[in-house]
Amino acid sequence: MDAWAHLHDCWFEVDRVPQLLERVEHDDDQEAWKELGWRLVLENDLVSPAGFAALKPLVRLAPRSAEARALAGEILERAAGHHGCDDLLAECAGAIAEFREVLLRHLQSRPADFLMSLRAPLAAEEEYHWAAALGDFEDDFYDVTCPHCGVGVRIAIGNYGRYSAIQDWNLGDVERRDLRPVVSEELTGTGRWMFETAAQAGQKALAEGIAHLFGRAECPACASVFNVADEYTSANRPVMR
Template sequence: MSNHPPVAPVWIRGITIRQPWTTCILTGERTIKNRPRHWSWRGWLLLHSGQSVDTPAFRNPLVARTIRGRHLHTGAILGVARLTACHQDPDKAAPCDPWAHPGSHHLALADIHELALQLRCPALAGRVASGDDREQAGSALNLAGAILAGSNQPHGAGDVRAQHVAEVEILLVVVNEYLRTASDRSEYAYLLESMLSFEGVVSWREDLAWGLVNEEYEVSCPSCQANLFIVIGERGFFSTSGDYALSEDDVETTPLRPANPADMDGIGRRLHDIVLTDGHQDVANAMTYVFGDATCPDCETGFSVADQVSSDWSATH
């Protein structure tokens, strides 16, 4: 396994979308996703339903009609879709689609499928263990991790982990092999998350990679409950409140305060050390922000980013 040549994997990317918008996509009615920035990547996307719910959206008649009679799952991978294009409408033109926001970048989605992932764990483990194709094995590890992470949810299909102890042990060995040889940041982040999932580490397994890859975490302020985005990446290192997703301009931001690696402990210290050992300096740097502190731009309360991501996770599972 360790002799794989370095190849660029065709990776399944993830995108986190709040309910009820996720379900609007899964019905097939909504094929445009609004984003504040251009996204050059094309291919398959895992549609991950965020933990918090955009409650005001229920008053939108288009939304209300589309989700009628549907259960709105949160904090889980609910489907896949193919991202085929990203465009902006011409200035002053009418939006290209009823779901499109003026001024936003419009991701065009096709081949939208709702998933029942819980049922596919044994098949994936077999494929990982027997396959010699890095790309396929990586995708299978990614999906198996997501399945195990989802298996303890209230709507999950029983205790997948207990039923598949041997497969999970194989997956853990294999994921560690791949971690040591992963070159791509996204690939590495997903493998790290899968590792936590196979180990049974709760509260981080669904969120770590989504945040590292999308370069943002979605949390609520522990004091005023405002919906906040913690941005860690190319756009900077700051926290900002909920309307950030719709308007990139004129939002208030406050800088994050990274942890000093020497002072980190627990899961944060362990992840930071693994990531440094594997040679991913940029991910290690991101970890110091994930396990550092943020300030709410609305009420100026300071809080631990990691604590807030995991407490939001606990509150919805």
């Protein structure tokens, strides 16, 4: 308990989190898991100091607990924020690397929590912008800026369409242009890993969405063509301290 004496949770308490961790370690207590989530991660994407301190025990539970995987993933997705806990985060480097390996093994089983398990390794690799933004492509939007004329362009990838558009507050998405998905052979780096992992697991909708996200879009204003992922990364990848 002494190690937690100065590590407050989101409710600015210091003794409750270790008690809850002990409960979930010995019993799959759903109420305890729910309270842990409230205490470790705030709704406005901030994580408490106790959240980083909890990473190691959560990673120990991750191979057998979906709740531990989800909560550890949420904490990591917020690691790029202004949390003031850089020292605590650095101490978790070993646990983060272990967590990534746990998740990669878990993904091979085509789990029900596939999307969460795909996002968390991205956060472990400090690809925070993709970890936070990657959705199920049923109703996903990405706001970027045309690199040629500077106009704001909305990228939509969902069941209703896959297009670039200008957002009009009264008319909605106007001047729509179909996105041009990337050919899988042209993918490299993170995009290739995301696509291949989804495709190999039979996650067809997810793989198709990633192909569009890493494809090209036409600017409705100037008709120039640009890479969606490059512009989104440029605008959203955090500057690491």
